[in-house]
Amino acid sequence: MSDATSYAIRAEGVTRDFGPVRALDALSLEVPKGIVFGFLGPNGAGKTTAIRIFLGLIDPTAGRAEVLGYDTRREGAAIRTRCGALLEHPGLYERLTAADNLDFYGRAWHLPRRERRERIRELLTRFGLWERRDDPVGRWSRGMKQKLAVARAVLHRPALVFLDEPTSGLDPVATVGLREDLAALAAHEGVTVFLTTHNLNEAERLCAQVGVIRNGRLLAVGSPDTLRAGRDTGRVDIAARGVTEDVLALLRACSDVRSVETGNGRLSLSLANGASVAPIVTLLVQQNVEIEEVRKARATLEDAFLDLMGLDTGENGGRL
């Protein structure tokens, strides 16, 4: 097989059983080259198993997958040569220095000495770790280790990088920093990034496409916009003047209104499923409330994700 395909990953009915437990259930997925793909799901959903199969570390029980055009069962070595990975743990040698950690993997990928040195310098500088390159990694903070692990994953300029929850356990500042680094990497290096995460905000900001998996089954796949589309949050934000206690009582009495909150001259309403905002506006106008702005809250990826988690009852899996 060659890697002359427009897909970085193509899985067809990939199933993996561990004894009686089905970790992946007929996963079919196509990840185009050159994008950041987010693989979202709760713990135990099958994300790590999928990565292990795509890297040719374990075989599927049924189905087949191709990564960069190579069959995962038969051509695992060719896949691993062309991929980089940050798995569940950073996987760094804590007794070694940062430079030695990268040097080892540079040697493993047969990077010539000069190129290896230049690349190590380039990546450590980009991640702000160059000054600490001679420290044993064991003395570093978790955020620094994660950055180094990402640097290691892209050291050999792979065509595809698997990042298994790269921001897991990081504080918010480190998370934002690493997210920016990942975005810059994808943009500068032109690699395909396959990212698993619990952080839906992160996925929304970074990913061109996302797949949602639960109990080994792919529930949905598409761009964050596609997944959000058609999802009504039921939240309405109204900037208004003249809202009295009587008006609030009227709103709370409406069958279409689930909850009402006020503050800073704004009304935040949560409407029942499928309820229209027009009758609410009419009611407010009739009560002499001056309305300046009415805004329906846009569904986030988190809304879509939670919606998918709730919808999956076993009969409608795979439905958007």
Added chain:
Amino acid sequence: MRDVWTVIWKEWREFRDQLLSLRRGGLSALILALILGVVAPVQLGPEWVQSKIIVGYWPFLAATMVSSLIADSVAGERERHTLETLLASRLSDSAILIGKIVAAVLYGLGFAVANLLIGLVAVNIAHRASAPILFGAQRFLVTIVLTALASLLMAGIGVFISLRASTVKQAQQAFGIAIIVLTMGPLLAFNALSYETRARVALRLAALGETRIEASVVGGLALLSAVVIGAALARFRRGKLVLD
């Protein structure tokens, strides 16, 4: 071959950094080298060189050192969560395992040979004689070969033990028991024989001659090492290791 050297490079780098840190192992290695390389030879004197029993000492020393390193190298990778990342690299299973085994064997052999040479110097300084106290060429060669083979065998056994242990400590404890069984077992078994049987065995061994006995031991160890290393290579497979 290049990949094997890459793994050896990493193993030595890790080990060097550990040795350089007195707190993490450098001090104990220094004390061990002082006792085994200087104190013991000086106390034993020329016997330290001439005794036939001492031939078994170096392989035992090397095997002990190998056991500590291979447990750290194999079980330690799992305990420190570096194994899966290593397996996800382009390095082959065999390059990873052979690199680890060779690094451990080189360390065990190096430690034993260094102690042997330091001991020779110490004996000759402490017990000055008209001629230098030295090993015979054959004796020296047999010692080195036996030490290398014992290291190899221990490394192979160590891989099996370490693959079944979840921590380095657990592997080292199991290894300690294995070394005692392998070294004391044959001696205890021999002592359990009747006096007549032991006498017959001793007579047969004496009839074989020193060279044949040494050749048999070398051959037996080489065969055993090859079998154990072969089995270790068959066991060390990505698919199994990732799921263990």
